[in-house]
Amino acid sequence: MxxxxxxxxxxxxxxxxxxxxxxxxxxxxxxxxxxxxxxxxxxxxxxxxxxxxxxPEAKKGKNRLHLDFRPDDQATEVARLLALGARRPEQSYGAFSWVTLQDPEGNEFCVLGGGTPHT
The missing domain is CATH 3.30.720 (Signal recognition particle alu RNA binding heterodimer, srp9/1)
Structure with missing residues (x-):
């Protein structure tokens, strides 16, 4: 393939x-x-x-597909993205090692916590 x-x-x-x-x-x-x-x-x-x-249509509901990012420092990266205009979603998805944020149009993405990426 x-x-x-x-x-x-x-x-x-x-x-x-x-x-x-x-x-x-x-x-x-x-x-x-x-x-x-x-x-x-x-x-x-x-x-x-x-x-x-x-x-033409607006986003409705939670994304069926989203992006995950693994920074060196999660707290620093979350603060930087929030300062750029990201926001926290109104709905909480639970307590996890990642932080869910939304871009300026409401598309969810996650900032992962410590650990190593899957290989």
């Missing part, structure tokens, strides 16, 4: 604003910057990326 994961598509009300938020949050670069699509990647030739597209 020769499938290569290229990107995750993010439906958005304002793809320009949301893609710029995520680019700043992740320190990624733009490989496509409007007017109809905005794609960011860790580096220009490194995948997968995030592709932001405009959709």
């Amino acid at each position: 020769s499938l290569q994961w290229e990107q995750v598509v993010v439906d958005s009300a304002d793809p320009a604003a949301l893609s710029h938020w995520w680019a700043e949050a992740l320190g990624w670069v733009f490989v496509a910057d409007g007017p109809d699509e905005y794609e960011i990647r860790p580096e220009p030739d490194r995948m997968p990326g995030l592709l932001f597209l405009q959709v």
Whole structure:
């Protein structure tokens, strides 16, 4: 099988604003910057990326798919993301070793705690 994961598509009300938020949050670069699509990647030739597209309907309910990130220092990273405009969800998902946050359009993502990533 020769499938290569290229990107995750993010439906958005304002793809320009949301893609710029995520680019700043992740320190990624733009490989496509409007007017109809905005794609960011860790580096220009490194995948997968995030592709932001405009959709007319608003987000409803909890995401069925979300991104997990493992920082060196969870508390520092959560504080940095909150300062950039992330927010904590109104609904609590329980007490876990990760912190669930939402991007400016309400898409959930998790900032994982200590430990090593799965290999």
